[in-house]
Amino acid sequence: MAVAELSTSYTKTATRYHSSQLSLSSASSRFSHHFRRSFRPTPRTRNATISCSVTSDQVQAQIPVEAESPKGKTCYGVFCVTYDLKAEEETKSWEKLVNIAVSGAAGMISNHLLFKLASGEVFGPNQPIALKLLGSERSIQALEGVAMELEDSLFPLLREVSIGINPYEVFQDAEWALLIGAKPRGPGMERADLLDINGQIYAEQGKALNAVASHNVKVIVVGNPCNTNALICMKNAPNIPAKNFHALTRLDENRAKCQLALKAGVFYDQVSNMTIWGNHSTTQVPDFLNARISGLPVQEVIKDHKWLEEEFTEMVQKRGGVLIQKWGRSSAASTAVSIVDAIKSLITPTPEGDWFSSGVYTNGNPYGIVENIVFSMPCRSKGDGDYELVKDVIFDDYLLNRIKKTEAELLAEKRCVAHLTGEGIAYCDLPEDTMLPGEM
Amino acid sequence: MAVAELSTSYTKTATRYHSSQLSLSSASSRFSHHFRRSFRPTPRTRNATISCSVTSDQVQAQIPVEAESPKGKTCYGVFCVTYDLKAEEETKSWEKLVNIAVSGAAGMISNHLLFKLASGEVFGPNQPIALKLLGSERSIQALEGVAMELEDSLFPLLREVSIGINPYEVFQDAEWALLIGAKPRGPGMERADLLDINGQIYAEQGKALNAVASHNVKVIVVGNPCNTNALICMKNAPNIPAKNFHALTRLDENRAKCQLALKAGVFYDQVSNMTIWGNHSTTQVPDFLNARISGLPVQEVIKDHKWLEEEFTEMVQKRGGVLIQKWGRSSAASTAVSIVDAIKSLITPTPEGDWFSSGVYTNGNPYGIVENIVFSMPCRSKGDGDYELVKDVIFDDYLLNRIKKTEAELLAEKRCVAHLTGEGIAYCDLPEDTMLPGEM
Known part of the structure; x- marks a missing residue:
């Protein structure tokens, strides 16, 4: 697809969404080659509504009450x-x-x-x-x-x-x-x-x-x-x-652990070292090569290799869609739990020998994944809010091939948003729909 | 209204709801004078659906997995x-x-x-x-x-x-x-x-x-x-x-504490000894006579007596309605929090000098409230799951009059459901709609 064609389609999109549905407007800079890193724009949206159910005539304060503090904070x-x-x-x-x-x-x-x-x-x-x-x-x-x-x-x-x-x-x-x-x-x-x-x-x-x-x-x-x-x-x-x-790829990780536990007939607390590699999309790779069940490699516990290669990933991915069918709503509660898990993983030391997955910047990664994208990888934390990538993971051809596919998708997505990352003209050639079922 | 008229209206209701919307059916015993206390009915609903995503052909169990245990439990x-x-x-x-x-x-x-x-x-x-x-x-x-x-x-x-x-x-x-x-x-x-x-x-x-x-x-x-x-x-x-x-009257209690805090200009943790008396309806009585702010009687902190008598209760009660207007949904999150509070109040010792509200059985109550109804009153717990009613509360005419009104309502509700409590023929003369705004 030629760049010129793409631009046209973008402009149409812009017209459709920016004027009617979005209060943020930034169409002017969308195809700019020059990314203004030091530019700090005046806020474009209207001032935040300051809502405070304490009004001055209601208050008989023992302690001073302020609807707006000296630093300009709003409060409720x-x-x-x-x-x-x-x-x-x-x-x-x-x-x-x-x-x-x-x-x-x-x-x-x-x-x-x-x-x-x-x-x-x-x-x-x-x-x-x-x-x-x-x-x-x-x-x-x-x-x-x-x-x-x-x-x-x-x-x-x-x-x-x-x-x-x-x-x-x-x-x-x-x-x-x-x-x-x-x-x-x-x-x-x-x-x-x-x-x-x-x-x-x-x-x-x-x-x-x-x-x-x-x-x-x-x-x-x-x-x-x-x-x-x-x-x-x-x-x-x-x-x-x-x-x-x-x-956030933690919900994917949690679902992957649960599916392995179900298949193995063990409680989910027995599953560890679960990596989600790559994109939070249908190209994501739940890694059963490095994961463990009761301390053993998954494949020593689950002998059904066909299930692992052909069904496991689908089980993880279709979860959200099945949930919407049954419950009529998307999985808000378990998503919130997985956000809590993601935060806790950064503020508490990772248990020895284990790790967690997070989509993080690839620069300096030890796996040979292309740099300058955000890719889900195995992390450990000392509990200080920071993390390091885990070094002792293994790869086989199956895993590497799948990692390559999700990497390619993220590179394609990146080309689609070049106008937003300061990397030039956007060029969009996403081959297929890779949204996870049940997500928006 | 004569009993005969009432029976007709009940029958109509029964037709409307029991056959089409309710799977529970018990119309036969609804006007019986004799309450069968010792009768243990055969379950009338169909057997529970047993759903288990582990099926026998999927499982390679290290540990036995059962979809139904010997005691007949279902599991998921x-x-x-x-x-x-x-x-x-x-x-x-x-x-x-x-x-x-x-x-x-x-x-x-x-x-x-x-x-x-x-x-x-x-x-x-x-x-x-x-x-x-x-x-x-x-x-x-x-x-x-x-x-x-x-x-x-x-x-x-x-x-x-x-x-x-x-x-x-x-x-x-x-x-x-x-x-x-x-x-x-x-x-x-x-x-x-x-x-x-x-x-x-x-x-x-x-x-x-x-x-x-x-x-x-x-x-x-x-x-x-x-x-x-x-x-x-x-x-x-x-x-x-x-x-x-x-x-559950704990959400009412929590809302009452918050409104007193807002009025006094203090943080809500300064409000204690908050009783909700009576029914979870618009006749409920949030008690500002016994409540305390920073350890002081409310009326020593909030001098606006007119607000306390005329606006405070309404502020508490209309909260649910305002919330539906703003948020478009009923207050599920804060209701769940108040259920957690109610449980915690029974399994942890009540802080010294404080109490919590719960709608409990009035038999043996020290306040002169009529026996044999469920009435929200101040309780303390040793944290063993049980509670005792608080003795050292005071009453004035304003509080007593309002308690009488909510008591009268609960007695009227009780007469309406006599056929369900084994106390004879139902007689329903509820004077007005006392559902709290925003509740169903």
Whole structure:
């Protein structure tokens, strides 16, 4: 397909989505050869709605209440109250507040995730939490509803909640950015369209993170296509270490462990060393060569090699689709659990001999995977928020061939979004639809 | 209204709902004077669907896998695996498995609650969990979806999941029964109709608990109208201590604490001793006379007495309605949090000087509230699953008058369901609609 043809199709896409559905507009820079790394744009969206159910005439304060703090933070309701945690007996031993930004905060995955973050289940009982919730103009009312439910939950550790639609405000000082928000694929929309429309959202959010977040912010991208969204986000945030960007493949890992356990007739806690290689798409590679069951190589326990090669991957991938059929909704709860798992894997030391999967930057990888893409690989962490790639994995021809295929797909996706990563003119030749069943 | 007229209207309701929407049928005994306490009916619903994604030809078991254990338990997927927790290093110090039955398990409240129960957030890190999920014929597919998501979440503590539509099977050996399932009120349906239709569900479930659950099962009723449903359930389960039945008013308590905090300009953790008196309806009484803010009586902190008497209660009650307006859905997440709070309040010692609210049986209460109803009152627990009513509360005329009103409503509701509690002929004269906004 010629570049000229492609440009036409892109322009059509742009017309279709940018003017009517997206409040972010950046069509002007989409085909630019020059990526403006140092450019920090004025926020283009309207100012975030500041909603605070404490109004000055309602308050008879023992303690000062502010709807807007000196730093320009927005806040919601009871979370506008200020106080000194160090002054109270029960809270004086607590850690410093951690700032967690969540996009797509009015959606169903977030509706599970936010309450897990707020309850202390993720960061532990001594870690107070600030939630910074990013929505869209369309979802801002729903976001207020979410904030109200967080108020009514009386979580002792949840000390700040702010809501808004401007990432340059909401991402301020974020130490974690859990980027869930993405446009779902509409009828007749091709994967290339989705890459473009969501890529623009992630380019904008990358710029915002670069400008206002903590310089060591950890970013977990959930919105699809998540590997390429993570790459775009990273490329638009040059001041943040590239290593800090993750694409979520943990739900795939969890599902793969469960399917191996089911096949082997063991409980899922017996399955370890499960790698998902590559893209969060149907080209992903759940690795049964390196995985272990009760400490043994999978193939010593599951002798049905045909099942492993021909059915296992499909079992993992079709899970989301089967779930939608049965439950009528996508798998929000288990996705939220897998985001929690992904965070916990970075803040607690990985058990000896084990590892976890995450879609991370390939530069410097020891596997010979092409550099400069975001690829799911096996990681270990000391629990400090950082990770290293696992060296002692083995490959056979079957595994290598499949890794090559998912690598090729990610390179093709990358060419599709070159206008968003500062790498020139986009050229899109995605061969087939590789969206996972049940995902949007 | 004459009894004869009422009977006609009931029959119509019965025709409308029992044949088409409800699989439970018990119209024959509905106006009987004689309540058959010792009668243990044969389960009327069809046998529970046994779904297990392990089929015999798939399994290459190291460890035996059973889809149905000798005791006739059903199980789901990976939770059909059997093993010896005492044999493994990491699990040998764990407590004995706790059996938790949940009705309405395919609904949105459960979708939050089940993952909290399974994660260890409620019962702690050494307490393995068995979830026994009750759905309806209509929801059994969705229930399989829920079980699949629980599988994919790999919760180490979640060791058994069974699903079914027959309470006589699902409630087997339950030590906790969290009864969330209820019919929502359809268009044109009066509160009396709702009392009858849901009362029949709760009568059936009470009989099932009586027959097959642990004799000391703790029952928390969430489905509306929850106080009267809890009473019906209790009256149909004479072998279970009446004290063990709770109607959930914890979300009301939490919302009341939050509104006082907002008004006082303090964080919600400063509000204590919050009682909800009476019915989970618009006649409920959030008690600002006994509540405290930073240890002080509320009225020493909030001087706006008019607000307390005229607006506070409304603020608490309209919360659910406002939330539906904003968020478009009912408050499933915060309801699930409040169920967790209710359970935790019974399994952990109540902090000194504080209490919590629960709708419990009034027999022997020290407040002069009429006996033989389920009424929300202040409770304290030693953390053993049991509770005692708090003695040192004060009353004034305002509080007493409002308690009288909610008491009168509960007595009227009780007369409406006399055919379900074994107390004779139902006589229904509910004066007005007292459903809380945003609830069904």
